[in-house]
Amino acid sequence: MATQLLVAPTSEKSKVEAPKKSKLNRYLAFLTVGFLSFAILFRGKATLPLDRSSLTPFQVSLNSFSAWIDTNRDSNPIFTSFINVIRGSINGFVTFLQNLISQTGDTRSIPQIGWLGIVAIIGWVVYAISNTRIAIFAMAGFVSLGLLGFWQESMDTLALTLAAVSISLIIGIPLGICAGLYPKFERFITPALDFAQVMPTFVYLTPVTLFFLIGPASATIVTLIYALPPALRITAVAIKQVPWSSVEAAVSMGSTRMQALRKVQLPQAKRTIVVGINQTIMAALSMVTIAALIDAPGLGQVVVRALESLDVGRSFQAGLAIVILAVVLDRSTTAAASKVDSGTTSGTSHRTHRFVLTVLAALALAMCLISRALDWAGAFPGTWTVGSTIAKYANLWVAWFQVHFVTLTNDITDVVSYGLINPMQSLLTQSPWFITGLAFVGLGTIFGGKKLAAISAFCVVAIVGTGLWSDTMVTLASTLVASVITVALGILVGTWIGRSRRADRWVRPILDAGQVLPAFVYLVPFLGLFGATRFTAIMAAVVYAAPASIKLMADGIRGVPDTIVEAATAAGSSSWQMIVKVQIPSARRALALATNQGIIYVLAMIVVGGLVGAGGLGYLVVAGFAQENLKGKGLAAGLAIVLLGIMLDRITQAIAHRNSKEYSQSSH
Amino acid sequence: MLKNHRARRAATYVLLAGAVTLTLSACSKTQSASSPTSTPTSASTAKCGTVNLADNAWVGYEANLAVVSYVLKNDLGCKVVVKNISEEISWQGFASGQVDAILENWGHDDLAKKYITTQNVAVDLGLTGNQGIIGWYVVPWMATKYPDILDYRNLNKYATMFKTSESGSKGAFLDGDPSYVTNDEALIKNLGLNYKVIYTGSEAALITSFRTAEAQKKPLIGYFYEPQWFLAEVPLKHVTLPPYTAGCDAVAAKVACDYPPYALNKIARVAFMNSGSPAATMIKNFQWTNADQNSVAKSLAVDKLTDDAAAKIWVDAHPDQVKAWLKA
Numbered sequence: 001m002a003t004q005l006l007v008a009p010t011s012e013k014s015k016v017e018a019p020k021k022s023k024l025n026r027y028l029a030f031l032t033v034g035f036l037s038f039a040i041l042f043r044g045k046a047t048l049p050l051d052r053s054s055l056t057p058f059q060v061s062l063n064s065f066s067a068w069i070d071t072n073r074d075s076n077p078i079f080t081s082f083i084n085v086i087r088g089s090i091n092g093f094v095t096f097l098q099n100l101i102s103q104t105g106d107t108r109s110i111p112q113i114g115w116l117g118i119v120a121i122i123g124w125v126v127y128a129i130s131n132t133r134i135a136i137f138a139m140a141g142f143v144s145l146g147l148l149g150f151w152q153e154s155m156d157t158l159a160l161t162l163a164a165v166s167i168s169l170i171i172g173i174p175l176g177i178c179a180g181l182y183p184k185f186e187r188f189i190t191p192a193l194d195f196a197q198v199m200p201t202f203v204y205l206t207p208v209t210l211f212f213l214i215g216p217a218s219a220t221i222v223t224l225i226y227a228l229p230p231a232l233r234i235t236a237v238a239i240k241q242v243p244w245s246s247v248e249a250a251v252s253m254g255s256t257r258m259q260a261l262r263k264v265q266l267p268q269a270k271r272t273i274v275v276g277i278n279q280t281i282m283a284a285l286s287m288v289t290i291a292a293l294i295d296a297p298g299l300g301q302v303v304v305r306a307l308e309s310l311d312v313g314r315s316f317q318a319g320l321a322i323v324i325l326a327v328v329l330d331r332s333t334t335a336a337a338s339k340v341d342s343g344t345t346s347g348t349s350h351r352t353h354r355f356v357l358t359v360l361a362a363l364a365l366a367m368c369l370i371s372r373a374l375d376w377a378g379a380f381p382g383t384w385t386v387g388s389t390i391a392k393y394a395n396l397w398v399a400w401f402q403v404h405f406v407t408l409t410n411d412i413t414d415v416v417s418y419g420l421i422n423p424m425q426s427l428l429t430q431s432p433w434f435i436t437g438l439a440f441v442g443l444g445t446i447f448g449g450k451k452l453a454a455i456s457a458f459c460v461v462a463i464v465g466t467g468l469w470s471d472t473m474v475t476l477a478s479t480l481v482a483s484v485i486t487v488a489l490g491i492l493v494g495t496w497i498g499r500s501r502r503a504d505r506w507v508r509p510i511l512d513a514g515q516v517l518p519a520f521v522y523l524v525p526f527l528g529l530f531g532a533t534r535f536t537a538i539m540a541a542v543v544y545a546a547p548a549s550i551k552l553m554a555d556g557i558r559g560v561p562d563t564i565v566e567a568a569t570a571a572g573s574s575s576w577q578m579i580v581k582v583q584i585p586s587a588r589r590a591l592a593l594a595t596n597q598g599i600i601y602v603l604a605m606i607v608v609g610g611l612v613g614a615g616g617l618g619y620l621v622v623a624g625f626a627q628e629n630l631k632g633k634g635l636a637a638g639l640a641i642v643l644l645g646i647m648l649d650r651i652t653q654a655i656a657h658r659n660s661k662e663y664s665q666s667s668h
Numbered sequence: 669m670l671k672n673h674r675a676r677r678a679a680t681y682v683l684l685a686g687a688v689t690l691t692l693s694a695c696s697k698t699q700s701a702s703s704p705t706s707t708p709t710s711a712s713t714a715k716c717g718t719v720n721l722a723d724n725a726w727v728g729y730e731a732n733l734a735v736v737s738y739v740l741k742n743d744l745g746c747k748v749v750v751k752n753i754s755e756e757i758s759w760q761g762f763a764s765g766q767v768d769a770i771l772e773n774w775g776h777d778d779l780a781k782k783y784i785t786t787q788n789v790a791v792d793l794g795l796t797g798n799q800g801i802i803g804w805y806v807v808p809w810m811a812t813k814y815p816d817i818l819d820y821r822n823l824n825k826y827a828t829m830f831k832t833s834e835s836g837s838k839g840a841f842l843d844g845d846p847s848y849v850t851n852d853e854a855l856i857k858n859l860g861l862n863y864k865v866i867y868t869g870s871e872a873a874l875i876t877s878f879r880t881a882e883a884q885k886k887p888l889i890g891y892f893y894e895p896q897w898f899l900a901e902v903p904l905k906h907v908t909l910p911p912y913t914a915g916c917d918a919v920a921a922k923v924a925c926d927y928p929p930y931a932l933n934k935i936a937r938v939a940f941m942n943s944g945s946p947a948a949t950m951i952k953n954f955q956w957t958n959a960d961q962n963s964v965a966k967s968l969a970v971d972k973l974t975d976d977a978a979a980k981i982w983v984d985a986h987p988d989q990v991k992a993w994l995k996a
Contacts (some may be wrong), residue, residue, distance in 0.1 A: 052867075098898045106694075293752075293754070294753060295752050301752055307725075307870075308872075308969075309727055309897070309968060313970070523872065523873055527876035527877070528880055531877060532874070545746075552936060611869040611872075613866060615867055615869075619867050619869050626846045627846060
């Protein structure tokens, strides 16, 4: 659900006068003391609380907007001639894909292509874009989807993902090229992208169904809103990376601007664009369960329905299928990207490759025909599945764990809640809004100068405008605690796997699973262990956010120049000294980036937290999805999350930016 | 150059493969039409056609849905399409023609007014026979140990026992899924109780909380409802509030009485009822008791059977009742 490259491009531009380090520390100390003393002095004043069921005029006006859509759907020309056409064509596209790979028609007992045919085609495509090893891995992965007992559901999910991803790319890549070529356009579109990535999906589930009704079109569009920004952003970055000199060279040799784009910029940007495709696929897959709430077919349905009867085993079984699908698609596209990178092949091996491809294509075609002719190759044989066994053991294991550890986990919940969350929350919710707001503006000024101060001030005032300041502070408290845990894990595990390739190999699949496994799968066991508390929500956020921080930190540790490490070794540093004195300080920029991404990922899970007792903005968003008269309030809560997200993101980015600058200065 | 060439080759292959697939799918229509898929047991296939049923996310609803769609499929040969959507979006479906029937409706006067009275796209199909109870419940071990806790007047005496990290100095009172109708905040205020409503945010969170509390013998009080499969596993005890009288819940902020009893009903799309489909009649006739629903719900939630398997057990045991539903 997250926002991998959120705003990454914008920070390059902001040229900031960085105050000297000692001065900075003095400013920070001053700000902290000032905030704390005023917060205590004015405790309980101007805290802007709002009852659960009360609405502000702004929230009421949002309510009437959605009522307007509802009454005008069939008469307004925007609907009849535009939106209904879009709905029709997307529905047609998805249905076509479903007929091809997942759904049986009225007259057929299997889809157009049976499972054997699909596995063969996947093998062929992956071989064509990457290599033999990954192709075999992909085929094994797809077979295991059938073994899990979810062949048809997986193919439904795949069909929907393919639809959303291809539309994302059709729109996102050209727009991304534009954004890469014209900075003005990029500045214009960036706020919209931020908005789309930080706005919780729950907020627009109901509006989308209002516009596009229930069905594949709505599911695709919900996924699209989230999956399109990475495609656009990364394409823009890719185009900008191409050195301007090579474009100028082409133009001076008589190419038109268009030719330069086609012959020079696009080929050089190709590898990064493939990375963008990869990110788009991952983002689309992370929407599987959310889209199921508005009847998107596929694996998400299984997860959501298993939650009804608290069937942890079955939701785990379906979650595993989603993870497998994600890992297969991720590894295939990553391998494709590095293949694009690794360039030339000799003439003979090229001819051999072509020959092999032809033979394999024929083979895949044969498999398709077989899958249409023979029953066992068409519908995945039910007797082969081991899914229910996995579900049974998962249930048993969770029950065992719960019985043996529940006292311990309850104690942990209490310690963290009383010791950390409660004081933090009472400080933030009891302070007057203008004091806390000024503290944010102060942070912005210290790290980013006037511009950032202005952005912070705008966000603070706008949050007050949504009428949900107090709820925002509740959410901020949990977000900060979750971020602290996330960053701590990032440093610990990131340093560990950054230093040891072997540890990395073992830990990385777990990190991938943490990022892709739908939160709904582990919510029930977490509820059993930690109760319906803010801490459960924090833990769910950490599971989702820590992998990103860990990966970034590990990259940073690995990026520490060998010369520095060798010099330290020669000077007789112990491992501990090496880590604390050399590697972590040198990876400071990575650490700041890990913090930034940690917070953004935590924010992405706020709404899920609302489902398990976190209260705050997350709960309001969920309630807005569920109840007619709270719709406007939910929408306002979504806005507040976006504003909070943008503010925290900009501030932490400014910190990251400063750190990298300092590092580059000190290492010169 | 070479690289480009290869890429173009690959693209050609992909296109070629696509073309072949398309051709394949075109010729398959005729080929597989001859192989029949499933054989409906009844001759009335042509008459029934497709029925779109909403599926709301609680197991009691799921039980109604399992049995109704089992009968529709097996006795009337209908094609049943199930839509997993929330209550409000289900009602939306009557207007757009995407939902034919809701099989267990809990009140929703605002939606009924909008879609039945004003837009005239939906119609009340009568009671399901299930009685819905909403109220305050405590874990059973507490009712045994402190019998007087079942009267709201004694709740303040026990408030400190219910204190958690989430509730400050007050006792915690748990609420569940935000789509359910609750007056709990007003009730606590108007009855002068020293409790704070904790919004767990989902039914899963609420049930898990009750389950662990009973297993660990920890105090817990919260909102719950019947019929619900979970009561078969942990028989929560109902706390009496000041009795409900007609109109006592008219002003939401001033409510100081118990929830009204809910007579659960079915709602259908007007056009579907007028279509003459035998499915419409069957859904209209469908009625059963709380015990019936609980037995199917238990098969689904506790024994983890599939919808069809759970429905089959009940249907096979109650042939006469099913026959009555099928009468025109």
